Amino acid sequence: MELSPREHGPISIRLVRSRDARGLQQELLSNREWLRPWEATSPDGPTSFDMRLGVRRLLQQYRDGAGVPLVMEYEGEIAGQLNVWGIARGSLSSATIGYWVSRRFAGRDITPTSVALATDLSFGELGLHRMEICIRPENRASLRVVEKLGFRYEGLRRRFIHIDGDWRDHYAFALVREEVPEGVLRRWVNGAAPQDAAAIPPSDRLPA
Template structure:
């Protein structure tokens, strides 16, 4: 196995991003504008650059600073997308947040749930993080399926939480803590033991205003 691979399951693997990933990631982003743009973080201060070389440099600096873990998702060794663990807090909080994107041509191959499960296990087991969170727009049905499959627990509605696609957007928050998954997120999912209703959104939050 490539020494850069941190976790793998079948054809899906995750590894740390490298400077040379900038070109394939840039190509994937540009070829998937209509697929991804609706879900991409933007800035209220103006346009955000899509220069992946600069983006990778920032991600690697965050990794060196201990505030993030920038990962590449691969399928059969081919770059399929990105998964970033960000906002890492140490000490009494010991928490982090996961964000991700995958190219449209790789959709439907369980790449995202497998990668999210492996990244969460990596953080729980190797990084000593206690709580992992994923925040998802109510309209993003594909991402909602990821947390449903993996048994992430619904924790509430965050109104106008992140600037996405040009405006402040509501997000649903989901999380797991280490004690929830002593067998590991990936093992629990593969074994069919992820709770089916953990990510259920209550009626009061289903029509955010």
């Protein structure tokens, strides 16, 4: 299925292309210190950093229906990447969103806008029912994304994903399609996203 690009103002998302590999690799290399605390790693040791191979694998997952790899752009320039991954069909009908944004584009609402666009695409064109985002307790910038968009807090996942060399705890947030009949982006732009949906109860709070 060919997905149409989505945009809001200067911010847009579109399916990654093979020719994006060079630009994405340049952004990743120039943002190593910025991104390292949040990047997934392998417990088996270092893996190859070859964006051309990475893009090929992502596009194969897309052809297999397992994921949708997207590029985030600001005024037509690559600003980061967003993946809808782990797509499950049938009775589950769900997926997870992961993303990174270049430091030079931080503070322009690129990530929340892109997450809203991708969630609306997933509920609409992809026909999914549930979207999840898992975030490290220390990642205040990402926690602000789910707070802005009104993703609902669902719980603490202990030692959930291997990141920056160790298994890290994550907070889980989600939305189901019935919660946002008007769309995630429109609800946020209209100021209708619930302000406390992403609130973390004291029993689950970890030192940031």
